[in-house]
Amino acid sequence: MIGVAEKLRSGVLERVKSGVLDVLFPVSCVWCRKEGRYICERCELFVSEAAFICPMCQKTSFSGEAHDWCQSRYGLDGLASVWEYEGVVKRLLNMVKYQGITHAAADAAEKAFHVMTRDQERFASFLEFLLSPGVSLAFVPMELRQEKRRGQNHAQEFAKRISRIIGKEDPVPLLEKPKKIASQAELSKEERLRNVKNAFAFTKKGGSTGKAFPRLVLVDDVWTTGATMRECCRVLKKAGAREVWGFTIARTS
Ligand SMILES: [Zn+2]
Ligand SMILES: [Zn+2]
Structure with missing residues:
Protein backbone atom coordinates (compact mmCIF):
# COMPACT_ATOMS: atom_id res chain seq x y z
CA MET A 1 0.00 0.00 0.00
CA VAL A 47 0.40 12.42 -38.04
CA SER A 48 1.20 9.13 -39.80
CA GLU A 49 1.84 5.94 -37.93
CA ALA A 50 4.90 3.93 -38.95
CA ALA A 51 4.51 0.45 -40.42
CA PHE A 52 6.40 -2.40 -38.77
CA ILE A 53 9.74 -3.48 -40.17
CA CYS A 54 12.17 -6.23 -39.26
CA PRO A 55 15.02 -4.53 -37.32
CA MET A 56 17.63 -6.63 -39.11
CA CYS A 57 16.75 -6.47 -42.83
CA GLN A 58 14.37 -3.48 -42.52
CA LYS A 59 11.78 -5.12 -44.77
CA THR A 60 8.13 -5.31 -43.78
CA SER A 61 7.36 -7.43 -40.75
CA PHE A 62 3.81 -8.19 -39.70
CA SER A 63 4.28 -7.64 -35.97
CA GLY A 64 7.69 -6.00 -35.67
CA GLU A 65 9.38 -9.29 -34.83
CA ALA A 66 12.64 -10.04 -36.61
CA HIS A 67 12.02 -12.56 -39.41
CA ASP A 68 12.95 -16.13 -38.47
CA TRP A 69 15.67 -16.07 -41.11
CA CYS A 70 17.02 -12.73 -39.84
CA GLN A 71 17.39 -13.71 -36.20
CA SER A 72 20.94 -13.94 -34.95
CA ARG A 73 22.64 -14.40 -31.60
CA TYR A 74 23.47 -10.74 -31.03
CA GLY A 75 20.76 -9.18 -33.19
CA LEU A 76 17.56 -7.34 -32.26
CA ASP A 77 14.55 -9.59 -31.77
CA GLY A 78 11.98 -7.00 -32.74
CA LEU A 79 11.28 -3.34 -33.35
CA ALA A 80 8.31 -1.10 -32.65
CA SER A 81 8.21 2.50 -33.88
CA VAL A 82 5.08 4.55 -33.44
CA TRP A 83 5.12 7.40 -35.95
CA GLU A 84 6.75 8.45 -39.19
CA TYR A 85 9.54 10.93 -38.50
CA GLU A 86 8.05 13.92 -40.32
CA GLY A 87 6.05 17.11 -39.84
CA VAL A 88 4.78 17.79 -36.38
CA VAL A 89 6.38 14.65 -34.85
CA LYS A 90 9.79 15.59 -36.24
CA ARG A 91 9.47 19.09 -34.85
CA LEU A 92 8.43 17.84 -31.42
CA LEU A 93 11.26 15.31 -31.21
CA ASN A 94 13.82 17.89 -32.30
CA MET A 95 12.53 20.21 -29.62
CA VAL A 96 13.03 17.50 -27.01
CA LYS A 97 16.48 16.68 -28.34
CA TYR A 98 17.94 20.13 -28.81
CA GLN A 99 16.01 22.26 -26.33
CA GLY A 100 15.78 19.58 -23.66
CA ILE A 101 12.12 20.09 -22.87
CA THR A 102 11.35 17.13 -20.61
CA HIS A 103 7.72 18.18 -20.50
CA ALA A 104 7.43 17.68 -24.23
CA ALA A 105 9.16 14.30 -23.88
CA ALA A 106 6.56 13.21 -21.34
CA ASP A 107 3.78 14.34 -23.66
CA ALA A 108 5.25 12.52 -26.67
CA ALA A 109 5.77 9.32 -24.66
CA GLU A 110 2.21 9.42 -23.36
CA LYS A 111 0.79 10.00 -26.82
CA ALA A 112 2.93 7.21 -28.27
CA PHE A 113 1.76 4.84 -25.57
CA HIS A 114 -1.82 5.87 -26.21
CA VAL A 115 -1.45 4.98 -29.90
CA MET A 116 -0.08 1.55 -28.97
CA THR A 117 -2.91 0.75 -26.59
CA ARG A 118 -5.49 2.05 -29.07
CA ASP A 119 -4.00 -0.23 -31.77
CA GLN A 120 -3.20 -3.01 -29.35
CA GLU A 121 -3.84 -5.75 -31.87
CA ARG A 122 -1.23 -4.31 -34.20
CA PHE A 123 1.21 -3.72 -31.34
CA ALA A 124 0.35 -7.00 -29.58
CA SER A 125 3.74 -8.70 -29.93
CA PHE A 126 5.62 -5.65 -28.68
CA LEU A 127 3.19 -4.84 -25.86
CA GLU A 128 3.19 -8.42 -24.67
CA PHE A 129 6.97 -8.28 -24.42
CA LEU A 130 7.10 -4.80 -22.89
CA LEU A 131 4.53 -5.57 -20.21
CA SER A 132 5.85 -8.96 -19.17
CA PRO A 133 7.48 -9.20 -15.77
CA GLY A 134 11.26 -9.24 -15.86
CA VAL A 135 11.49 -6.96 -18.87
CA SER A 136 13.49 -3.78 -18.20
CA LEU A 137 13.94 -0.67 -20.26
CA ALA A 138 17.32 0.47 -21.52
CA PHE A 139 18.25 3.45 -23.64
CA VAL A 140 20.82 4.53 -26.20
CA PRO A 141 23.47 6.53 -24.34
CA MET A 142 24.88 9.90 -25.25
CA GLU A 143 28.51 10.80 -25.07
CA LEU A 144 29.05 12.22 -21.58
CA ARG A 145 30.25 15.69 -22.54
CA GLN A 146 27.39 16.09 -24.96
CA GLU A 147 24.91 15.03 -22.28
CA LYS A 148 26.37 17.57 -19.86
CA ARG A 149 26.01 20.29 -22.47
CA ARG A 150 22.40 19.43 -23.26
CA GLY A 151 21.54 18.69 -19.65
CA GLN A 152 19.71 15.44 -20.41
CA ASN A 153 19.67 12.39 -22.59
CA HIS A 154 16.42 12.45 -24.57
CA ALA A 155 16.43 8.65 -25.10
CA GLN A 156 16.70 8.17 -21.33
CA GLU A 157 13.87 10.62 -20.82
CA PHE A 158 11.60 8.66 -23.18
CA ALA A 159 12.58 5.36 -21.53
CA LYS A 160 11.85 6.83 -18.10
CA ARG A 161 8.45 8.12 -19.16
CA ILE A 162 7.39 4.81 -20.73
CA SER A 163 8.61 2.97 -17.60
CA ARG A 164 6.51 5.20 -15.37
CA ILE A 165 3.40 4.79 -17.51
CA ILE A 166 3.58 1.01 -17.21
CA GLY A 167 4.69 1.01 -13.56
CA LYS A 168 8.24 -0.25 -14.00
CA GLU A 169 11.37 1.05 -12.24
CA ASP A 170 13.17 3.98 -13.82
CA PRO A 171 15.70 2.58 -16.28
CA VAL A 172 19.31 2.40 -15.14
CA PRO A 173 22.09 3.24 -17.59
CA LEU A 174 23.42 -0.04 -19.00
CA LEU A 175 25.41 1.41 -21.86
CA GLU A 176 27.94 4.19 -22.21
CA LYS A 177 29.46 5.98 -25.14
CA PRO A 178 33.05 6.59 -24.10
CA LYS A 179 34.20 8.73 -26.98
CA LYS A 180 32.70 11.20 -29.34
CA ILE A 181 31.87 9.88 -32.80
CA ALA A 182 30.96 11.80 -35.95
CA SER A 183 27.28 12.75 -36.21
CA GLN A 184 25.36 9.99 -37.97
CA ALA A 185 23.15 12.47 -39.79
CA GLU A 186 25.65 13.30 -42.54
CA LEU A 187 26.81 9.75 -43.21
CA SER A 188 25.85 7.09 -45.74
CA LYS A 189 24.49 3.74 -44.59
CA GLU A 190 27.90 2.03 -44.80
CA GLU A 191 29.66 4.94 -43.07
CA ARG A 192 27.10 4.85 -40.26
CA LEU A 193 27.85 1.20 -39.64
CA ARG A 194 31.60 1.81 -39.46
CA ASN A 195 31.09 4.90 -37.34
CA VAL A 196 29.13 3.17 -34.55
CA LYS A 197 31.18 -0.02 -34.50
CA ASN A 198 32.68 -0.29 -30.99
CA ALA A 199 31.34 3.16 -30.05
CA PHE A 200 29.34 1.74 -27.13
CA ALA A 201 30.28 -0.24 -24.04
CA PHE A 202 28.41 -2.04 -21.30
CA THR A 203 28.77 0.17 -18.26
CA LYS A 204 30.42 -1.31 -15.20
CA LYS A 205 29.29 1.59 -13.03
CA GLY A 206 26.24 -0.11 -11.54
CA GLY A 207 28.27 -3.25 -10.88
CA SER A 208 25.68 -5.26 -12.80
CA THR A 209 26.16 -7.62 -15.69
CA GLY A 210 23.92 -8.09 -18.68
CA LYS A 211 22.72 -11.31 -17.06
CA ALA A 212 20.87 -9.21 -14.48
CA PHE A 213 18.86 -7.76 -17.39
CA PRO A 214 18.06 -10.74 -19.59
CA ARG A 215 15.10 -9.16 -21.39
CA LEU A 216 15.25 -5.56 -22.50
CA VAL A 217 13.44 -2.92 -24.50
CA LEU A 218 16.05 -0.58 -25.92
CA VAL A 219 14.67 2.93 -26.37
CA ASP A 220 15.68 5.77 -28.70
CA ASP A 221 13.85 8.72 -30.21
CA VAL A 222 14.24 7.97 -33.92
CA TRP A 223 15.13 4.90 -36.01
CA THR A 224 16.95 5.90 -39.18
CA THR A 225 19.11 3.04 -40.47
CA GLY A 226 19.12 1.23 -37.14
CA ALA A 227 22.93 1.05 -37.08
CA THR A 228 23.10 2.57 -33.59
CA MET A 229 20.36 0.37 -32.13
CA ARG A 230 21.77 -2.81 -33.64
CA GLU A 231 25.23 -2.00 -32.26
CA CYS A 232 23.81 -1.21 -28.79
CA CYS A 233 21.88 -4.49 -28.88
CA ARG A 234 25.05 -6.39 -29.80
CA VAL A 235 26.83 -4.92 -26.74
CA LEU A 236 23.89 -5.72 -24.45
CA LYS A 237 23.68 -9.30 -25.69
CA LYS A 238 27.44 -9.82 -25.45
CA ALA A 239 27.13 -8.69 -21.82
CA GLY A 240 24.48 -11.33 -21.18
CA ALA A 241 21.09 -10.04 -22.33
CA ARG A 242 19.10 -12.73 -24.13
CA GLU A 243 16.17 -10.95 -25.75
CA VAL A 244 16.13 -7.32 -26.88
CA TRP A 245 13.40 -5.38 -28.66
CA GLY A 246 13.98 -1.89 -30.03
CA PHE A 247 11.46 0.88 -29.43
CA THR A 248 11.52 4.31 -31.00
CA ILE A 249 8.99 7.10 -30.92
CA ALA A 250 9.44 7.64 -34.67
CA ARG A 251 11.05 6.10 -37.72
CA THR A 252 12.26 7.51 -41.03
CA SER A 253 10.80 5.75 -44.04
ZN1 LIG B 1 14.27 -9.51 -41.68
ZN1 LIG C 1 -1.62 22.24 -34.02
Whole structure:
Protein backbone atom coordinates (compact mmCIF):
# COMPACT_ATOMS: atom_id res chain seq x y z
CA MET A 1 0.00 0.00 0.00
CA ILE A 2 2.83 2.36 0.84
CA GLY A 3 4.16 1.91 -2.66
CA VAL A 4 0.83 2.97 -4.16
CA ALA A 5 0.50 5.99 -1.86
CA GLU A 6 3.99 7.07 -2.74
CA LYS A 7 3.28 6.68 -6.42
CA LEU A 8 0.15 8.78 -6.06
CA ARG A 9 2.00 11.46 -4.10
CA SER A 10 4.74 11.68 -6.68
CA GLY A 11 2.06 11.79 -9.38
CA VAL A 12 0.38 14.74 -7.65
CA LEU A 13 3.74 16.46 -7.25
CA GLU A 14 4.46 15.97 -10.96
CA ARG A 15 1.11 17.51 -11.82
CA VAL A 16 1.69 20.45 -9.50
CA LYS A 17 5.11 21.00 -11.05
CA SER A 18 3.68 20.78 -14.53
CA GLY A 19 0.88 23.15 -13.54
CA VAL A 20 3.44 25.70 -12.39
CA LEU A 21 5.39 25.27 -15.60
CA ASP A 22 2.24 25.70 -17.68
CA VAL A 23 1.68 29.10 -16.08
CA LEU A 24 5.27 30.18 -16.65
CA PHE A 25 5.60 28.71 -20.13
CA PRO A 26 2.18 28.04 -21.61
CA VAL A 27 2.27 24.94 -23.80
CA SER A 28 1.37 25.42 -27.43
CA CYS A 29 1.21 23.16 -30.48
CA VAL A 30 4.67 22.88 -32.08
CA TRP A 31 3.07 23.10 -35.52
CA CYS A 32 0.19 25.63 -35.42
CA ARG A 33 0.92 27.35 -32.08
CA LYS A 34 -2.57 26.66 -30.70
CA GLU A 35 -2.31 26.77 -26.93
CA GLY A 36 -2.86 23.74 -24.71
CA ARG A 37 -0.81 20.81 -26.02
CA TYR A 38 2.45 20.12 -27.87
CA ILE A 39 0.48 18.45 -30.66
CA CYS A 40 -3.04 19.82 -30.89
CA GLU A 41 -5.99 17.61 -31.82
CA ARG A 42 -6.22 18.99 -35.34
CA CYS A 43 -2.52 18.57 -36.11
CA GLU A 44 -2.62 15.07 -34.63
CA LEU A 45 -4.93 14.07 -37.48
CA PHE A 46 -2.05 14.59 -39.92
CA VAL A 47 0.40 12.42 -38.04
CA SER A 48 1.20 9.13 -39.80
CA GLU A 49 1.84 5.94 -37.93
CA ALA A 50 4.90 3.93 -38.95
CA ALA A 51 4.51 0.45 -40.42
CA PHE A 52 6.40 -2.40 -38.77
CA ILE A 53 9.74 -3.48 -40.17
CA CYS A 54 12.17 -6.23 -39.26
CA PRO A 55 15.02 -4.53 -37.32
CA MET A 56 17.63 -6.63 -39.11
CA CYS A 57 16.75 -6.47 -42.83
CA GLN A 58 14.37 -3.48 -42.52
CA LYS A 59 11.78 -5.12 -44.77
CA THR A 60 8.13 -5.31 -43.78
CA SER A 61 7.36 -7.43 -40.75
CA PHE A 62 3.81 -8.19 -39.70
CA SER A 63 4.28 -7.64 -35.97
CA GLY A 64 7.69 -6.00 -35.67
CA GLU A 65 9.38 -9.29 -34.83
CA ALA A 66 12.64 -10.04 -36.61
CA HIS A 67 12.02 -12.56 -39.41
CA ASP A 68 12.95 -16.13 -38.47
CA TRP A 69 15.67 -16.07 -41.11
CA CYS A 70 17.02 -12.73 -39.84
CA GLN A 71 17.39 -13.71 -36.20
CA SER A 72 20.94 -13.94 -34.95
CA ARG A 73 22.64 -14.40 -31.60
CA TYR A 74 23.47 -10.74 -31.03
CA GLY A 75 20.76 -9.18 -33.19
CA LEU A 76 17.56 -7.34 -32.26
CA ASP A 77 14.55 -9.59 -31.77
CA GLY A 78 11.98 -7.00 -32.74
CA LEU A 79 11.28 -3.34 -33.35
CA ALA A 80 8.31 -1.10 -32.65
CA SER A 81 8.21 2.50 -33.88
CA VAL A 82 5.08 4.55 -33.44
CA TRP A 83 5.12 7.40 -35.95
CA GLU A 84 6.75 8.45 -39.19
CA TYR A 85 9.54 10.93 -38.50
CA GLU A 86 8.05 13.92 -40.32
CA GLY A 87 6.05 17.11 -39.84
CA VAL A 88 4.78 17.79 -36.38
CA VAL A 89 6.38 14.65 -34.85
CA LYS A 90 9.79 15.59 -36.24
CA ARG A 91 9.47 19.09 -34.85
CA LEU A 92 8.43 17.84 -31.42
CA LEU A 93 11.26 15.31 -31.21
CA ASN A 94 13.82 17.89 -32.30
CA MET A 95 12.53 20.21 -29.62
CA VAL A 96 13.03 17.50 -27.01
CA LYS A 97 16.48 16.68 -28.34
CA TYR A 98 17.94 20.13 -28.81
CA GLN A 99 16.01 22.26 -26.33
CA GLY A 100 15.78 19.58 -23.66
CA ILE A 101 12.12 20.09 -22.87
CA THR A 102 11.35 17.13 -20.61
CA HIS A 103 7.72 18.18 -20.50
CA ALA A 104 7.43 17.68 -24.23
CA ALA A 105 9.16 14.30 -23.88
CA ALA A 106 6.56 13.21 -21.34
CA ASP A 107 3.78 14.34 -23.66
CA ALA A 108 5.25 12.52 -26.67
CA ALA A 109 5.77 9.32 -24.66
CA GLU A 110 2.21 9.42 -23.36
CA LYS A 111 0.79 10.00 -26.82
CA ALA A 112 2.93 7.21 -28.27
CA PHE A 113 1.76 4.84 -25.57
CA HIS A 114 -1.82 5.87 -26.21
CA VAL A 115 -1.45 4.98 -29.90
CA MET A 116 -0.08 1.55 -28.97
CA THR A 117 -2.91 0.75 -26.59
CA ARG A 118 -5.49 2.05 -29.07
CA ASP A 119 -4.00 -0.23 -31.77
CA GLN A 120 -3.20 -3.01 -29.35
CA GLU A 121 -3.84 -5.75 -31.87
CA ARG A 122 -1.23 -4.31 -34.20
CA PHE A 123 1.21 -3.72 -31.34
CA ALA A 124 0.35 -7.00 -29.58
CA SER A 125 3.74 -8.70 -29.93
CA PHE A 126 5.62 -5.65 -28.68
CA LEU A 127 3.19 -4.84 -25.86
CA GLU A 128 3.19 -8.42 -24.67
CA PHE A 129 6.97 -8.28 -24.42
CA LEU A 130 7.10 -4.80 -22.89
CA LEU A 131 4.53 -5.57 -20.21
CA SER A 132 5.85 -8.96 -19.17
CA PRO A 133 7.48 -9.20 -15.77
CA GLY A 134 11.26 -9.24 -15.86
CA VAL A 135 11.49 -6.96 -18.87
CA SER A 136 13.49 -3.78 -18.20
CA LEU A 137 13.94 -0.67 -20.26
CA ALA A 138 17.32 0.47 -21.52
CA PHE A 139 18.25 3.45 -23.64
CA VAL A 140 20.82 4.53 -26.20
CA PRO A 141 23.47 6.53 -24.34
CA MET A 142 24.88 9.90 -25.25
CA GLU A 143 28.51 10.80 -25.07
CA LEU A 144 29.05 12.22 -21.58
CA ARG A 145 30.25 15.69 -22.54
CA GLN A 146 27.39 16.09 -24.96
CA GLU A 147 24.91 15.03 -22.28
CA LYS A 148 26.37 17.57 -19.86
CA ARG A 149 26.01 20.29 -22.47
CA ARG A 150 22.40 19.43 -23.26
CA GLY A 151 21.54 18.69 -19.65
CA GLN A 152 19.71 15.44 -20.41
CA ASN A 153 19.67 12.39 -22.59
CA HIS A 154 16.42 12.45 -24.57
CA ALA A 155 16.43 8.65 -25.10
CA GLN A 156 16.70 8.17 -21.33
CA GLU A 157 13.87 10.62 -20.82
CA PHE A 158 11.60 8.66 -23.18
CA ALA A 159 12.58 5.36 -21.53
CA LYS A 160 11.85 6.83 -18.10
CA ARG A 161 8.45 8.12 -19.16
CA ILE A 162 7.39 4.81 -20.73
CA SER A 163 8.61 2.97 -17.60
CA ARG A 164 6.51 5.20 -15.37
CA ILE A 165 3.40 4.79 -17.51
CA ILE A 166 3.58 1.01 -17.21
CA GLY A 167 4.69 1.01 -13.56
CA LYS A 168 8.24 -0.25 -14.00
CA GLU A 169 11.37 1.05 -12.24
CA ASP A 170 13.17 3.98 -13.82
CA PRO A 171 15.70 2.58 -16.28
CA VAL A 172 19.31 2.40 -15.14
CA PRO A 173 22.09 3.24 -17.59
CA LEU A 174 23.42 -0.04 -19.00
CA LEU A 175 25.41 1.41 -21.86
CA GLU A 176 27.94 4.19 -22.21
CA LYS A 177 29.46 5.98 -25.14
CA PRO A 178 33.05 6.59 -24.10
CA LYS A 179 34.20 8.73 -26.98
CA LYS A 180 32.70 11.20 -29.34
CA ILE A 181 31.87 9.88 -32.80
CA ALA A 182 30.96 11.80 -35.95
CA SER A 183 27.28 12.75 -36.21
CA GLN A 184 25.36 9.99 -37.97
CA ALA A 185 23.15 12.47 -39.79
CA GLU A 186 25.65 13.30 -42.54
CA LEU A 187 26.81 9.75 -43.21
CA SER A 188 25.85 7.09 -45.74
CA LYS A 189 24.49 3.74 -44.59
CA GLU A 190 27.90 2.03 -44.80
CA GLU A 191 29.66 4.94 -43.07
CA ARG A 192 27.10 4.85 -40.26
CA LEU A 193 27.85 1.20 -39.64
CA ARG A 194 31.60 1.81 -39.46
CA ASN A 195 31.09 4.90 -37.34
CA VAL A 196 29.13 3.17 -34.55
CA LYS A 197 31.18 -0.02 -34.50
CA ASN A 198 32.68 -0.29 -30.99
CA ALA A 199 31.34 3.16 -30.05
CA PHE A 200 29.34 1.74 -27.13
CA ALA A 201 30.28 -0.24 -24.04
CA PHE A 202 28.41 -2.04 -21.30
CA THR A 203 28.77 0.17 -18.26
CA LYS A 204 30.42 -1.31 -15.20
CA LYS A 205 29.29 1.59 -13.03
CA GLY A 206 26.24 -0.11 -11.54
CA GLY A 207 28.27 -3.25 -10.88
CA SER A 208 25.68 -5.26 -12.80
CA THR A 209 26.16 -7.62 -15.69
CA GLY A 210 23.92 -8.09 -18.68
CA LYS A 211 22.72 -11.31 -17.06
CA ALA A 212 20.87 -9.21 -14.48
CA PHE A 213 18.86 -7.76 -17.39
CA PRO A 214 18.06 -10.74 -19.59
CA ARG A 215 15.10 -9.16 -21.39
CA LEU A 216 15.25 -5.56 -22.50
CA VAL A 217 13.44 -2.92 -24.50
CA LEU A 218 16.05 -0.58 -25.92
CA VAL A 219 14.67 2.93 -26.37
CA ASP A 220 15.68 5.77 -28.70
CA ASP A 221 13.85 8.72 -30.21
CA VAL A 222 14.24 7.97 -33.92
CA TRP A 223 15.13 4.90 -36.01
CA THR A 224 16.95 5.90 -39.18
CA THR A 225 19.11 3.04 -40.47
CA GLY A 226 19.12 1.23 -37.14
CA ALA A 227 22.93 1.05 -37.08
CA THR A 228 23.10 2.57 -33.59
CA MET A 229 20.36 0.37 -32.13
CA ARG A 230 21.77 -2.81 -33.64
CA GLU A 231 25.23 -2.00 -32.26
CA CYS A 232 23.81 -1.21 -28.79
CA CYS A 233 21.88 -4.49 -28.88
CA ARG A 234 25.05 -6.39 -29.80
CA VAL A 235 26.83 -4.92 -26.74
CA LEU A 236 23.89 -5.72 -24.45
CA LYS A 237 23.68 -9.30 -25.69
CA LYS A 238 27.44 -9.82 -25.45
CA ALA A 239 27.13 -8.69 -21.82
CA GLY A 240 24.48 -11.33 -21.18
CA ALA A 241 21.09 -10.04 -22.33
CA ARG A 242 19.10 -12.73 -24.13
CA GLU A 243 16.17 -10.95 -25.75
CA VAL A 244 16.13 -7.32 -26.88
CA TRP A 245 13.40 -5.38 -28.66
CA GLY A 246 13.98 -1.89 -30.03
CA PHE A 247 11.46 0.88 -29.43
CA THR A 248 11.52 4.31 -31.00
CA ILE A 249 8.99 7.10 -30.92
CA ALA A 250 9.44 7.64 -34.67
CA ARG A 251 11.05 6.10 -37.72
CA THR A 252 12.26 7.51 -41.03
CA SER A 253 10.80 5.75 -44.04
ZN1 LIG B 1 -1.62 22.24 -34.02
ZN1 LIG C 1 14.27 -9.51 -41.68
